[in-house]
Amino acid sequence: MKTNSELKNRAIDALTGNWGLGAVITLVYGLVMNTPTLPYRIMESVASSSFSLIALLLLPLGFGYTVLFLDVIRGIKLDFARLFDGFKDYGRILGTMLLTTVYTFLWTLLLVIPGIMKSYSYAMTLFILKDYPELQYNAAIEKSMAMMSGHKMKMFLLDLSFIGWAILCCFTLGIGFLFLAPYVEASHAAFYEDLKKELGESVEAISE
Template identity: 40%
Template sequence: MSISEIKNEAKRSLNGKWGAAVLVTFIFFLFNTLLSFFGEILIAGGLNEWWNQEQTPIEANLFNIILSIILLPLSTAFYWVFLHVSRHESIKVSQLFTIYSNGKWVLKIIGASILIAIFLVLWSLLLIIPGIIKSFSYSQTFFILRDRPELSILEAITESKKLMKGYKWKFFLMNLSFIGWAILCIFTLGIGLLWLAPYVTTSMAVFYNYLIDHYQDHADKEAII
């Protein structure tokens, strides 16, 4: 499947669901922004104090770090929503937050995010390029965890590396192909991201579906041989 075919499949999957997709994206961005905004105001002691503060207090920085960790499952759920879309399933705003109903899921996603970040930092200590390449290798981890929750974090990372073997360059080019749309979003003051984010994320999900189908076909052929 070519990059253009992947993107066309993403658009077909989103056909008739653009309204819901934009709404989910808007709530996702709004939720992240408002939590950080109101948290900093609360720490500052009020809106006026927050507005007049000359530098961000340490407490606010710590709050943002903790908040970023807490919101990691929400970011993963956002990707999962569009995995549903790529498989022509329904899309609901509630799908963004159901992940928090399972404590094990929350801890697993946070753990996977932190572990991948550590791996990437270690690879980047060598050179920037190896770190970028490894980020492509690990890119399917959270989709895999959605489909195969029985896997451990390291097992999911290993499976991602297997899926991405020989496809990292294609994944890079697919992401690069959206740069023109991203530049246009700047001229819409970011509003265009409400449409671009679903398009990009659904394309990534279609890419993942293609990988697992291709990997399974290859495994079946080897079993026959």
């Protein structure tokens, strides 16, 4: 596979000319996903909840936000409307995302480290949902696990490399995160593309 530096450079190249729109999409995504919980924060009993039903139903926005940066990596111009692609196949997307959330939560109940490891095992699931419309639920998750076998540490180190930027963003009143998030997402998409290319036919065989 390419080095993490090469993957990040590919993300930067793909985002050239798309940084502004990427920041706007990130802002809208963040506002939509957080706004439903605002009324509940007024009430102490509900403020302690980790998520609301509305936020849960909006999970497919996360799919749209992730895969639109995959399009960018593939040379497709960033399109705001793609943020809502998850609602075009709502049941499949929501059901699979709920499963990954539940599985990660259950593993985290055991210990934090196993939970983190499993989250990396499931990291390719949304990309797989986009590229393989015939896969859903456990089939998509299992394909992600197969792809990430032996590659979780590499992706962890990729994420770790953004810590410096994240610290700097804290000094921008959060504005910097509007640009950092697209950078991270595009890097993840580049990781997926490179991993998929490396595994090739072997991944197809595992998923069948």
